[in-house]
Amino acid sequence: MTSKPAKISVQGVTKTFALGRDTFTALDDVSLDIADHEFVTVVGPSGCGKSTLMNILAGLETPTAGRALVDGAPVLGPGPERGVIFQQYALFPWLTVRQNVEFGLRTTGVPKAERRSRAEHFIELVGLERFADALPKTLSGGMRQRCAIARAYAVDPSILLMDEPFGALDALTRVKLQEQLLRTWSQDKRTVLFITHDVDEAVFLANRVIVMAARPGRVYDVIEVDPAIERNEAFRLSPEFAALRNRVWHSVYHQEGRTAPAAAGSATS
Amino acid sequence: MSVLEKRGAEPSGQTPPAPDDAGTTNATKTAAEPSRPGRRGLPLILNAVSVVLGIALWWAAAAAGFKLPTPPEVVSRAGTLIADGTLGEDVLASLTRVLIGFGLGTAVAVPVGFLMGWYGIARGLMEPWIQFFRTVPPLAIIPLAVVVMGIDETPKIFVIFLAAFLACVISTFQGVVNVDRTLINAARVLGARDAVIFARVVVPASTPFILVGMRVGLGSAWATLVAAELIAAQEGLGYRMQNAQLYYDLPTIFVGLISIGILGLLMDRILLLAERKLTGWQERR
Numbered sequence: 333m334t335s336k337p338a339k340i341s342v343q344g345v346t347k348t349f350a351l352g353r354d355t356f357t358a359l360d361d362v363s364l365d366i367a368d369h370e371f372v373t374v375v376g377p378s379g380c381g382k383s384t385l386m387n388i389l390a391g392l393e394t395p396t397a398g399r400a401l402v403d404g405a406p407v408l409g410p411g412p413e414r415g416v417i418f419q420q421y422a423l424f425p426w427l428t429v430r431q432n433v434e435f436g437l438r439t440t441g442v443p444k445a446e447r448r449s450r451a452e453h454f455i456e457l458v459g460l461e462r463f464a465d466a467l468p469k470t471l472s473g474g475m476r477q478r479c480a481i482a483r484a485y486a487v488d489p490s491i492l493l494m495d496e497p498f499g500a501l502d503a504l505t506r507v508k509l510q511e512q513l514l515r516t517w518s519q520d521k522r523t524v525l526f527i528t529h530d531v532d533e534a535v536f537l538a539n540r541v542i543v544m545a546a547r548p549g550r551v552y553d554v555i556e557v558d559p560a561i562e563r564n565e566a567f568r569l570s571p572e573f574a575a576l577r578n579r580v581w582h583s584v585y586h587q588e589g590r591t592a593p594a595a596a597g598s599a600t601s
Numbered sequence: 602m603s604v605l606e607k608r609g610a611e612p613s614g615q616t617p618p619a620p621d622d623a624g625t626t627n628a629t630k631t632a633a634e635p636s637r638p639g640r641r642g643l644p645l646i647l648n649a650v651s652v653v654l655g656i657a658l659w660w661a662a663a664a665a666g667f668k669l670p671t672p673p674e675v676v677s678r679a680g681t682l683i684a685d686g687t688l689g690e691d692v693l694a695s696l697t698r699v700l701i702g703f704g705l706g707t708a709v710a711v712p713v714g715f716l717m718g719w720y721g722i723a724r725g726l727m728e729p730w731i732q733f734f735r736t737v738p739p740l741a742i743i744p745l746a747v748v749v750m751g752i753d754e755t756p757k758i759f760v761i762f763l764a765a766f767l768a769c770v771i772s773t774f775q776g777v778v779n780v781d782r783t784l785i786n787a788a789r790v791l792g793a794r795d796a797v798i799f800a801r802v803v804v805p806a807s808t809p810f811i812l813v814g815m816r817v818g819l820g821s822a823w824a825t826l827v828a829a830e831l832i833a834a835q836e837g838l839g840y841r842m843q844n845a846q847l848y849y850d851l852p853t854i855f856v857g858l859i860s861i862g863i864l865g866l867l868m869d870r871i872l873l874l875a876e877r878k879l880t881g882w883q884e885r886r
């Protein structure tokens with residue numbers, strides 16, 4: 333794995349936002365490499381810049397300093413090799429499930445017949461075939477999320493950027509979608525950057541868990557998870573899982589100097 | 602197959618969204634359709650009862666000596682006005698003015714609203730004028746319009762145009778400004794360029810706003826009509842009423858009022874129907 337070049341490379345990325353007269357540092361000198369076929373999860377407190385990092389990789393934001401590379405080339409904008417699943421489902425509410433899934437295929441000029449069959453395939457993959465012609469408003473949260481996943485998959489990206497995709501779902505649906513995601517990932521081995529604020533989810537899915545800290549947003553800790561472990565219920569209930577979970581939990585919720593920035597924050601305001 | 606069985610188990614597991622999930626499953630079939638007339642039936646009856654009561658009240662008031670024509674008087678006047686073709690001509694003249702003014706107003710307002718919402722430059726250039734004319738009632742423009750444009754159809758249509766334009770342009774602009782950023786981002790990551798984003802995201806997303814603007818614009822257009830027809834008109838519902846006023850001809854005034862009301866209601870219903878058709882995808886709260 334070490335011999336492979338990085339699929340995604342984030343090099344000293346800093347992102348500041350103008351906040352009135354001040355600037356706010358959302359990301360401070362973040363560096364990280366993700367190998368081809370790797371499943372990386374990012375976990376951290378709210379406001380630590382997870383979404384900002386993903387937007388930079390998606391090409392929706394530009395870094396203030398540093399650079400983001402995909403396949404060795406700097407990210408200059410969105411690209412079809414990077415599929416994005418947003419924190420909010422971001423389905424087009426005026427389009428049916430099928431039309432949503434076909435959206436990316438239309439913009440990339442896939443001919444109609446192929447569009448149809450590819451959309452059909454991914455709608456089936458996420459189990460929405462009975463709802464192919466339904467509008468998003470008639471779908472439950474979990475179904476909307478599956479539709480968003482199908483829409484991203486349909487363009488066949490080699491990289492999936494997922495921003496808390498299961499955040500708004502109940503525990504049961506969530507576990508199901510996690511397992512389904514891992515099943516498809518183990519077949520097609522895309523490179524996945526998966527953002528979450530759920531420690532269990534981060535550990536269960538990842539080859540590597542990246543823990544971020546806030547104010548300023550930075551990489552705080554990196555925890556490896558043996559990719560050879562089979563991700564199933566047994567793993568979820570195993571002592572290894574509990575140990576990893578403990579480590580990540582401590583990293584997220586007992587970050588050193590965590591009180592210091594908060595105090596500094598209240599002093600400035 | 603495994604996906605299927607998992608899906609089957611899902612609704613029972615989602616404690617809060619479960620009823621919603623079950624309900625939507627039906628909604629995608631036809632369950633929502635048959636229930637609608639049932640729910641609509643009662644209000645319709647109430648509407649009819651209310652109309653009948655209102656007319657009865659009017660009749661009673663007229664009989665009690667208020668200076669009002671009785672319903673039969675109004676109906677018979679409507680009969681004569683229809684028979685001699687006056688009402689038809691008036692309706693045609695008024696409708697033509699409203700439709701031309703309103704049509705031009707929306708046709709200009711929609712692209713201008715889009716430009717203002719999409720390009721900061723366009724917004725900066727046009728905003729002061731729109732804000733200014735918004736505070737001036739279109740009727741206040743009539744004297745100016747008559748002096749500048751004469752007394753033929755042009756000033757009448759112009760004030761109606763202005764009323765419709767102002768209502769619609771602001772609402773279209775709001776619609777474009779309010780387009781959800783995440784939807785635009787979603788389109789971008791799916792490979793859409795500006796033109797596609799505009800046509801396939803911005804336009805549909807702002808359609809509800811445009812249609813609301815059109816309905817408000819139509820209301821303003823009607824509201825402006827009667828006053829616009831005070832400008833040396835030879836026909837039209839407003840003119841006919843104005844003329845009747847000179848002879849204390851109350852039944853004719855009533856016929857004019859009722860005609861304006863009915864026509865306005867009909868046109869509003871048509872737009873409402875279009876709105877339902879075009880914006881049915883919206884989640885109603």
Ligand SMILES: Nc1ncnc2c1ncn2[C@@H]1O[C@H](COP(=O)(O)OP(=O)(O)OP(=O)(O)O)[C@@H](O)[C@H]1O
Nearest residue numbers: 349350356358377378379380381382383384385529
């Ligand atoms: N466009 C923007 N303008 C100003 N500040 C911004 C902007 N986008 C993000 N921020 C700030 O940057 C910080 C990081 O935001 P980001 O959305 O990346 O956090 P996050 O880690 O995804 O949080 P969450 O877990 O709540 O989604 C936040 O404090 C936010 O207020």
Ligand SMILES: [Mg+2]
Nearest residue numbers: 382383419495
């Ligand atoms: Mg976020």
